Amino acid sequence: MNSIEEKLWNYIDGNCSIDEHKAIATLIANNEAYKSKYNELLLLNNEFTGMEMDEPPMAFTYKVMETIRTENARQPLKAAIDTRIILGISAFFIITVAALLVFAFSTVNWTAGTTIKTPELIKLPAIKSYFTGPLIKGFLFFDLVMGLFLLDNYLRKKSGLKHH
Amino acid sequence: MQSKLSDIELIEQTLAGNQSAYADLVKRHQRFVFTLAMRFAKNREDAEEIAQDCFIKAYRSLASFQRQSKFSTWLYSIVYTTAMTFLRKKRIDTSSIDDEATYIQIENKPGTYDVNNIENKSRSYYLNQAIEQLLPDDAAIITLFYKGEQSLEEIAQALGIEANTVKVKLFRARQRLKEKLERNLKHEVKELI
Numbered sequence: 001m002n003s004i005e006e007k008l009w010n011y012i013d014g015n016c017s018i019d020e021h022k023a024i025a026t027l028i029a030n031n032e033a034y035k036s037k038y039n040e041l042l043l044l045n046n047e048f049t050g051m052e053m054d055e056p057p058m059a060f061t062y063k064v065m066e067t068i069r070t071e072n073a074r075q076p077l078k079a080a081i082d083t084r085i086i087l088g089i090s091a092f093f094i095i096t097v098a099a100l101l102v103f104a105f106s107t108v109n110w111t112a113g114t115t116i117k118t119p120e121l122i123k124l125p126a127i128k129s130y131f132t133g134p135l136i137k138g139f140l141f142f143d144l145v146m147g148l149f150l151l152d153n154y155l156r157k158k159s160g161l162k163h164h
Numbered sequence: 165m166q167s168k169l170s171d172i173e174l175i176e177q178t179l180a181g182n183q184s185a186y187a188d189l190v191k192r193h194q195r196f197v198f199t200l201a202m203r204f205a206k207n208r209e210d211a212e213e214i215a216q217d218c219f220i221k222a223y224r225s226l227a228s229f230q231r232q233s234k235f236s237t238w239l240y241s242i243v244y245t246t247a248m249t250f251l252r253k254k255r256i257d258t259s260s261i262d263d264e265a266t267y268i269q270i271e272n273k274p275g276t277y278d279v280n281n282i283e284n285k286s287r288s289y290y291l292n293q294a295i296e297q298l299l300p301d302d303a304a305i306i307t308l309f310y311k312g313e314q315s316l317e318e319i320a321q322a323l324g325i326e327a328n329t330v331k332v333k334l335f336r337a338r339q340r341l342k343e344k345l346e347r348n349l350k351h352e353v354k355e356l357i
Contacts, residue, residue, distance in 0.1 A: 005335075005339070006335055009335055009338065015316065015331065044338075044342060047287065047291055048291075048306065048310045048338070048341070049310050050288070051288065051291050051292065051295070051307075051310060051311065052288045052291075052292060053195050053196060053198075053199040053311055054195075054198055054199045054202045054208075054211070055195065055198070056194050056195060056197075056198035056212065056215060057208075057212060060190075060194050060198070060212070060215070060216070061187055061190045061191050061194060063216060064187075064190050064194075064216055064219045064220065065183065065186070065187050065190070067216065067220055068183065068186070068220060068223050069183070071220070
């Protein structure tokens with residue numbers, strides 16, 4: 001069973017039914033104990049309603065926004081791109097590949113023989129001629145230079161981080 | 165000057181990439197979030213950390229806000245969980261609503277009650293002092309109800325409990341607050357209530 005105080009708080013907060021509200025209003029009007037308690041709680045309720053809130057520091061919003069900006073700047077590209085875009089691109093490629101496969105299989109003449117012959121009109125380039133000694137040496141030399149360049153970059157970055 | 169746009173409009177602008185819209189949201193809610201954080205942390209430094217953490221968490225998960233409740237209700241649920249995690253980290257036990265041992269030290273703080281100074285101090289001072297002495301749960305429920313413009317159902321949603329439980333807790337919290345006020349003010353309480 002509700003105490004007087006509990007009933008009166010429900011009445012003040014508006015958390016009781018219409019019938020209960022009427023009954024409590026009558027009690028407040030006719031019963032001295034209810035009336036004095038009601039006035040006491042009403043005053044207390046007004047005090048609570050008027051309680052002061054704490055003020056955050058002046059730079060609060062700035063600090064929050066700065067943290068957010070810093071986090072966004074650090075965010076990798078993978079996380080910055082909307083996943084729907086990534087899924088869309090993936091779906092496009094899957095559909096394209098599937099459509100090409102369907103088209104390719106539908107145009108194959110399955111009754112033809114199994115031996116693969118290059119059409120006579122197509123002349124394949126002489127690939128072997130490209131892989132001559134000097135060309136391969138040049139390519140490897142270029143790779144070596146690029147490798148050294150990247151290693152230098154990596155070491156520079158590493159030493160820069162240590163200094164900071 | 166604060167934006168006249170609604171919370172939802174500001175959220176939509178933020179999600180579209182306008183960060184200043186989120187700054188407006190922070191400005192709008194920072195005072196209450198900070199007050200609520202103060203109810204848990206009991207000191208400004210920790211409250212600032214909790215409040216900042218809340219707004220950053222809210223920003224990160226803004227896209228997952230379902231808009232089935234008010235933004236403030238959603239934000240206060242983040243405040244509550246963040247504050248609880250923070251207090252757990254600080255090894256302050258706030259799980260039991262009846263465990264007042266932790267806060268006895270605040271009540272017995274020297275100089276808390278000084279008869280000679282009473283006349284000079286405002287009513288709000290005594291009310292804030294009494295709220296500080298409450299357990300975090302009690303203080304948070306009272307603050308959410310009176311200053312957060314939250315219904316019992318919304319408070320229940322923010323705290324992750326039943327609305328009826330909130331009603332009971334609010335009743336008990338108000339009783340405790342009244343007792344603290346009476347204890348602090350002694351005979352001055354007669355004038356207040």
